[in-house]
């Protein structure tokens with residue numbers, strides 16, 4: 001069985017990060033080891049959340065795993081709580097990356113033109129360095145604009161997207177997935193390997209939900225660990241995320257709680 005490790009927080013309520021990655025990657029038939037970076041009562045879009053930092057646990061866990069000679073088929077990072085954590089995660093990647101595995105960085109830090117609460121421009125600078133260690137990154141357009149210093153736009157054309165993708169390649173990551181792209185009334189996710197662009201479009205979901213980036217990235221990592229190509233993974237992940245959104249549309253409470261991906265998990269179990 002393939003085994004990946006994912007490094008991100010536990011938000012006890014509000015489906016995102018580990019509570020999304022674990023069930024999704026497990027449903028794909030891939031073992032999911034975890035390093036929890038923090039425990040929050042709920043994700044940071046909810047007011048007055050609690051935050052227990054677990055930064056001091058990452059190095060001891062890593063040391064133990066190195067002593068035990070554990071190996072991973074992929075290293076997947078999501079929401080990280082501080083720039084100090086990013087530094088430690090870079091060391092973890094140096095210790096566990098191999099020719100035969102891949103490093104997937106979802107630079108989860110912003111959406112809709114704004115950084116999430118608690119992050120600042122120094123955090124963005126650190127995140128750039130983490131991205132340069134990745135084989136694949138999966139920013140949304142807000143994150144991509146922040147990582148490249150290019151102005152964030154809500155209306156744009158393909159030239160704008162190309163400019164951003166080229167700048168991301170200059171950050172030294174080999175493969176870029178840009179999520180939530182909308183050009184000429186087409187909606188979807190785009191990938192760029194430094195040579196070719198592929199744009200996987202699907203019908204537009206009429207509502208936005210929190211945590212869909214984590215759903216998307218988890219499907220990408222799990223399917224690629226099972227041997228799918230980047231393009232196949234992006235297509236499967238886009239379709240799955242849309243199915244999860246559709247399954248949630250009748251739930252009026254869901255905007256911040258996350259998508260009801262549980263009801264479509266079965267789509268992943270026979271891939």
Ligand code: PXL
Nearest residue numbers: 016017043044079108116211
């Ligand atoms: O889905 C990204 C995410 C993950 N974890 C925490 C968050 C967010 C986005 O707001 O707050 C704690």
